[in-house]
Amino acid sequence: MNTKVDFSLVTLETSPAKAPLTRAKLKGWVNVVFWGLRLYIFLMLVLVGYAFVHGTL
Amino acid sequence: MSKNLAYKVSQELEDAVIRAKDQEKVLALRQKRDWRSRLLLGLMLLGPGVLTMIADNDAGGVMTYAQTGSAYGIGFFIPALILSGLIAYVVQEMTVRLGAVTQRGHAEMIWGRYGSFWGWFSLVDLVIANVLTLITEFIGISVGMSVFGVPSWISVSLGLIFDAFSLLVLRYYRWERLSLWIAIGNLVFVPLALMAHPHWSAVLDAFASWHIPGGFTPQFLFVILANFGTTIAPWMLFFQQSAVVDKGLTVRDIHNGRVDTAIGTAAMVLVALALITLTGSMVHGLPGSQDFNIQQILVLLGQRLGPVGEKLFALGLVEAGTIAAIALTASTSWAMGEAFGWPRSLNLPFHKAPRFYWPGLVSAVIAGGVVLIPHAPLGFLNLAVQVIASIFMPAALLFLILLLNDKELMGKYVNKGWQNISSFLIIGLLVVLNGIFGLTIIFPNLF
Structure with missing residues (x-):
């Protein structure tokens, strides 16, 4: 695992949309x-x- | 934390780390303003759109376009194909936004938002249609390789091995790059069309006249419906959205996603036009050209363009089958993973996500196996895929437009007024065409 990766990117970019998906x-x-x-x-x-x-199909 | 949950979290973390590395590269390029960085950024963000659109020009598509040009020439279908390209762009652009905003695939969205009934309905339809379509891809690979004297069992086996290799060995970014290189091969039909020395005045005239050779017959209606009704195949919606998510595209990348989709659309239409122009110029008008099959067209191209022409066309057919097989296999795996909440990323190695990889691999093996069965009812299977698509497509499009109008999910990226008007018109057109197409398949003498 590369420790130089900026993990803030993961949370900043994806967490708002990863809220639980509720039934419409x-x-x-x-x-x-x-x-x-x-x-x-x-x-x-x-x-x-x-x-x-x-028999037509 | 249970052992299973800990394992799942570690898998998701590993996947997220790999994706974060790609996102970091994108971010670094975004911060530079020089033309080289902008170009690199554009190239890096090319992928889901181009692959979806080029894979739509699959082996079945190549055969359909070649037979359409052979039967009807270039008169009507050149402007019609440009219109169908616009339709494809409008629909696929919605999958880019949906994927980038929600970070979820299409199957997961349907399952989570509309419940398990519609989830199962979509998943079963998608998987069956994907397997049936894969069969046509392996037929295309087999027909193309036969020109080089390769027996069917070898060409299908090679196709399967390559498909499995790309899925199992490469992580998302390399899988996408390899697929893009293969997709470039789709353009082989453009020089072939130029080798046919088409009458450019006739090509230009097609835009002005929309001439229908032989008039509006029931057979012509069938060809129109086949071309328009399958402009957007169900797998395309699922595939592009899953690819956007697996690639890690975010709302910042929507603009590039649109460019990617637009480039893919332009390439798709260009290749389709080249095929129609090629057979419209070389084959149309010969005795029996209304009913030529792909093998007859290949032989005729060999006679009129020489062995180079025939071999280039055969290579194009192999490429079209290969790129679509790669896309369909991944689409099946992604959709299953999304529906059942399994780890689902090409970034994960096989031993960490076997449930994700198996469905795609099994679907490819089934399809390849069917092609090798002597006297398999391939015509019936082809009809079956069209019928399933005509039943499934309205549902898939409806879910798409409902999700794009869901403010809770999409926030400010919800469909705008003009997007809703155009997409409702397109969906209405496709629903009607799919419905009529389904009817004409079921009742061949209806019109």
Whole structure:
């Protein structure tokens, strides 16, 4: 290990952003967008399943 | 402090020390104002952006561009590719800011901010898509090396050994430098395009007319969707953000990160244009050029440009597969490490972070092995990767834009109004194109 390294750099540059990452609260339009995303994924999975069963994939 | 925790802390400290050394060099160069130091600083901070963009011109991309030029000439796709380059820049710039500000990779952000359901969803999609894409890289390496008479099992084995060497032996900075040297090889398609003596007036005319040869047919729609829909692959978001974090870029480096991304974008578009120009000039218009595969294109280039042309193209294909394999392997390892909180840095030796290295190595071995299986359903696997990308991409882009609008995380680096407008437009366009592309793959006769 090189003892000449300036450790202050590590703390100065990275510590403010390394605060614990907390779960985002989904509300308002963000919640609507997430439900839209779930719907999109569900529809695409149904289509993929249909195509697979019917031999087009 | 438990033994495990003490070990983890010592690993993180070792990683931080190596990164701090690199950051110290950057800081020292920042304090000098002479042109040599500025140039050195710029070169030192090149990396994640260039590698991401060049690796996007992977073996599959080279084949797609070559076949597109062969089938449709240069008329429409030259301006279209410039537009797709701008789209790629806007999206990838966001990963630079997100990584530099949060010091966390994309997988860690999704897992921590939106929970384990979306974390698992993203991780599983990413890893499957990465393995499938790696298969196309090894196919590219194999096809390219076959021009030099190298059998598939040797070329795939060499590709695997090189990939493993770069991942296991080199720490981040040297891994990045080696990858950048390989990435330069992607430019081999530029002199090849010049050797084709294209009609420059036709190239310039393409910007004015956006001419669609043969009209807007269902097949043309498919090619458009394939080119635009895969402009941003999911792995690119994860890879660049992880690379920014592992390199130790901070908010001070965001400007250089943007320059790095812009240079990478310019190189990516230049190479794509060279490929379209090359086959658009040399192959387009020949009987059957609508449906040529990459082997047929290679043979034709050999006939028209001579063996040097054919061999240069083959080398380009090998390079494209190699650089993308390196990026995809690292992307898988980083994403797994970020999702499960393992030590995750190329700065750590294998024996100190085996869980970080194994996923990338295993993914490469699986992909290489599949290529060597006789009669493997490679066409189906290629379709599968497109379908997974079309389902996954909207989610990945949505997480990106939500994170970039999260003031709690991003502070003053949150997206500005114009960035949100442009990124929402781009995401809307990509979501629609990915959706339609997925539909056309599932239902080939839809249009």
